[in-house]
Amino acid sequence: MKLAPFWSAASAAIVLTLAAAPAASSEHTDAAIGLPVPAVQALDAVSAPVAAPVAAVAPAPAPVVRRAFYDADEQPLAPGAFVWRPELATAGPVEMVVSIPLQRAYVYRGGVLIGVTTVSTGRPGHATPTGSFPILEKRREHYSNLYNNAPMPFMQRLTWDGIALHAGQIPGRPASHGCVRLPLEFARLLFAATRVGGEVHIVDSAPTAETALAEVRGPTEIGVEMTLASLR
Known part of the structure; x- marks a missing residue:
């Protein structure tokens, strides 16, 4: 019996939906673990007063989601990973x-x-x-x-x-x-x-x-x- 992925089909759909939505937050990937670090919201756009028109801001890059575990036959870990x-x-x-x-x-x-x-x-x-x-x-x-x-x-x-x-x-x-x-x-x-x-x-x-x-x-x-x- 092979290990099944952590992400179910429903979970994958949620991840794809979130990745496609524009976000006013910052995110980076923890290189040691290889998993994305959750973004932190910098500003509450609903409650913050608007003093003047603001130029459109490009959406943040979609987060990279990687499989957490896998069989050695499929995708071996690099030394030190x-x-x-x-x-x-x-x-x-x-x-x-x-x-x-x-x-x-x-x-x-x-x-x-x-x-x-x-x-x-x-x-x-x-x-x-x-x-x-x-x-x-x-x-x-x-x-x-x-x-x-x-x-x-x-x-x-x-x-x-x-x-x-x-x-x-x-x-x-x-x-x-x-x-x-x-x-x-x-x-x-x-x-x-x-x-x-x-x-x-x-x-x-x-x-x-x-x-x-x-x-x-x-x-x-x-x-x-x-x-x-x-x-x-």
Whole structure:
């Protein structure tokens, strides 16, 4: 079963209608997330007094709406890119599945997909271990005591011998000393969402966002239809 787009036909129609209407507001796109930032109304044209005729103003450009999630086969994320949609699930434990072959991670809250990101795992000779790991410790500012005091921003420790999630360079291939590197902004957002004890699953397979949780938890432990309800 393929992931259905977030936008229903009715929602798409609303978006197209809003995009076509002239707007006296400003809008920009958040380059890190790739989603439009809502415009802010600068002036109430109904209540504001009119002192003199005003020249016509060209309508603002239509907002760019992009799909928030998609299968790896359809439109892969570029190295360092990610998508973060925490509003899709506001309660429940946060759980993460990291795929070494895909160099990608999926984040779920209460079993609902809320994030997809590119990662960089361990390079040859420094393999990232597979398995399920609880988050043992969290530090916003941390430095490696193994590798020349290297910075590890937004560190979330998975093992006591040096494996962690943290912000770092994402070159599109395994390049770390065994840690799971995350894009800086994504690492910050994830750090705020997780708790000590949260589960991080690292797999040597290539699951989709739809199958990843079932793979690590077993198909009988997760209601797939409920998990994907917000994606339809």
